[in-house]
Amino acid sequence: MREQTKTARLRQIIKILNHYHVVKNITQQKNPADVRSAFEELGPTFIKVGQMMSVRTDIFTLAFTKELRNLQDDVKTDSFASVKALVEKELGLPLTEIFDSFDEQPFASASIAQAHHARLKNGQSVVAKVQHPGIAAEIELDLSLFEKAIPLASWVPESNVIDLKHILKEIRESLQNELDFQKELLLAEKFYRLNDGWKEIRVPKMEAAYSTKKVIIMDLMPGTNLKELISAPDDTLVQEKLTYKELKKTVSELLIEHFMKEVFEDGFFHADPHPGNILLQLLNDEENQQTAPINRTKHQGTIGHVPYTINYTKKTALRPFRLNFIDFGMMGTLNREMQAKMSNVIIAIYSKDNQRITNAVHAICKQVGSFDEEKFTDELDDFLNRYLNLPVKEIDLQKVFSQVVVICHDNNLQIDDSATMLIKAFGTLEGVIEDLNPDLSLFEVIAPFAQKYFIQQLNLKDELQETGLDYLSTLKALPKIPSHALNVLDTFAKGKGKLNLELKNQRTLLERAEAMVNRLVIGLILSALVIGSSILVQTSPKGHTLISNLGIFGYSVAALSILFLILESLYRRYRKWKDR
Structure with a gap:
């Protein structure tokens, strides 16, 4: 092509x-x-x-x-000659001066790039992600x-x-x-800093010195595509006393826990956590012990006047597998404000409080056109009343989010881009969890994480101070309420009171009223024209064709006008029927 x-x-x-x-x-x-x-x-x-x-x-x-x-x-993959030429041009050195070996045949090829196994001069096994020549x-x-x-x-x-x-x-x-791998490099390095070594999660280290806009080099991550775990029979043993069903359950729970950590702790999450971007690496007991992280603690003190220092080293007990992330082209970011807003949305849906959900959803949107709050609230309430009567375990979070987004869009509310990316990631993750562990409800699991984040961000001291000030302001205003009430009554008694009413969609109502008045006026004019024309025709002297012709002309104008109004009315009815 x-x-x-x-x-x-x-x-x-x-x-x-x-x-x-x-x-x-x-x-x-x-x-x-x-x-x-x-x-x-x-x-x-x-x-x-x-x-x-x-x-x-x-x-x-x-x-x-x-x-x-x-x-x-x-x-379809590119020829090795074209890949070699691109890598050498990007890195400014012959391939043999950078790599001890470089597989000519790629092990994967996607839309933007293809991936080759390689080995650096220092003996390190890496993956070279090379952009398809001419793809830009x-x-x-x-x-x-x-x-x-x-x-x-x-x-x-x-x-x-x-x-x-x-x-x-x-x-x-x-x-x-x-197409700019330098941007992906920065995202990957940030994801590495925040997630590598967190429980069983591993992330490849980027080799920035060998990476350019069209080539990116990263550590080789062992393991098999998560799709193989999904398709494995549940009752088969993975290892001694561990079945695939138990492993699927463990992996699914880890994926959810890790994603919640990304969203509510880091504010930086993998926006495309599909099975192809995650490798499952199974380990035996010896390998698991060797790769387990070591926690070091130091304790210092004195015994009498003699100082001492005690160093503790302990390996963290991990389960016999690792989840290795390998692609970082699509990442999402949430600031603290959006984290709080998204936690409010999840907690509101979990609590099934319609008004709270409406307020929480409105908070993550920006208005991009005319907005009718009453219409928005009614449409959202109608959907929530039909859907949220289900048990929490049966709530399809992706379906809820998708329908809420549609309702927002129909009411000229645009959800923040970061929230849209998060909703997409939720949907992808929910599909993976459903394949791994159909009995696990993603929504039921993530709600406690949102609640935990909400509580962690709650500053009890500030909240108590703010509440105390509100109560003091209220107490201070209480003695003035009777005098204010008397002033209001006195104003109305003297006929000086004013009552302001605000009509919803008043512009539309006025336009319709104006159209009705215009039609009424046109009707009166046509009636007068018909009556006048009739008088001219009836009273015109015999042989005086001018007056008679004027009457006939008036009839013609009236008839054409009435015909036009009838056709317009029929056309309007047709449009209304078609739009239903």
């Missing part, structure tokens, strides 16, 4: 889009499997487009986003063609539901970030 001309590529895109009816399926939100197949056939750029669309639960239905998350990006130009070509094709979607009546230009802008920005 990289050798294709612009014309040939455009012809290929149009052919595939037409074959799968992609534009119509996207705008009408139907046949998501066909859209996924088309994107896979169109290659890396469109696979990334689909993966980004899968995050937009405010635009697409849950069924649509779930299907797009199944996009496969097993891309290919993506730019596809995006430019996509941009030019947007006006062609206007023939689809439902295309106005989606702002394709805005989506394309987001896709362009996201892909430009993914």
Whole structure:
């Protein structure tokens, strides 16, 4: 595909889009499997487009986003000669001066890059992630063609539901970030500092000295794709006295606990925790002991006048496996304020308090158009009353979040980007947990973590001081209430009181009232015209055609006006019936 001309590529895109009816399926939100197949056939750029669309639960239905998350990006690999040339150009040295060995055949190939096993001169085993040569130009070509094709979607009546230009802008920005491996390097190094060595979680160390915008080198992480654990039979033994079912349960609980730590402690989380980005490394007892972290403590004191120092070293007991994260292209960040707001949302849903949920959801949004709070509250209440009557264990957190996002979008409320990324990550993690341990409710497990964070952030001293000040202010105002009440009554008794009323949607009401008055006036004018024309026709002298013609002209104008009003009324009724 990289050798294709612009014309040939455009012809290929149009052919595939037409074959799968992609534009119509996207705008009408139907046949998501066909859209996924088309994107896979169109290659890396469109696979990334689909993966980004899968995050937009405010635009697409849950069924649509779930299907797009199944996009496969097993891309055809590049020749070793082209990979070698790119690496040497990026690092400025021959491959043999940097690596003792470099596998010619990649072990994985995705949309943006392919990965090779290699060994540095110091003997360290690493993974070299190398960007596909020419992928940046290919993506730019596809995006430019996509941009030019947007006006062609206007023939689809439902295309106005989606702002394709805005989506394309987001896709362009996201892909430009993914094409710059230096940005991924910084994210990976931060994730390493915060998570490597936390319980059974391991993260590869980045080799910044050998990494550039198109090449990134990291430690080799052993293990197998988490998909193999998911597909393993439950009753089979992994090790002595440990079945796959027990291992799945343990791993699922660790994944949830770790994710909560990322969200509510670090404020920095892996936004794409799907099985392909996590490796399971099984260890025997000896390997587990060797790789267990060592905790060192020091105690100093004096016995009489003699000082002493005692050093303790103890290995932390870990379970016989490690979860190794290997991809850091999509990460999310939450500041302290958003952490508190998201914990409030989760606690509110857990408590099933509709008003609290409404307030918590509103707090994570920004208004992007006209907003009717009463309408928003009613729509959210209607959904919550239908859904939250289920037991807590049966609540599908992804479905709740997706529907809440849709309601916000319909009411001109835009959820903060960091919260949108978190909701997407929750959805991905929930799918993994469901595959590993169907009996485990993600929502039931994460609620206590949100409550714990809320309590940790609660400054009891400040809260008591604030509450005390409120009570003092109230007590101070109590003696003045009778005199204020008498003043109010006296004002109304003298006829000086004013009552201000605020009508909801008053602009719409006024416009409708004005239209009604205009129609009434037009009706009166037409009636007068018909009556006047009748008088002219009836009273005109015989042979005086001018007065008679004036009357007939008046009849004609009245008839045409009445016909126009009838047609307009029928058209309006038709539009209302069609929009139902």
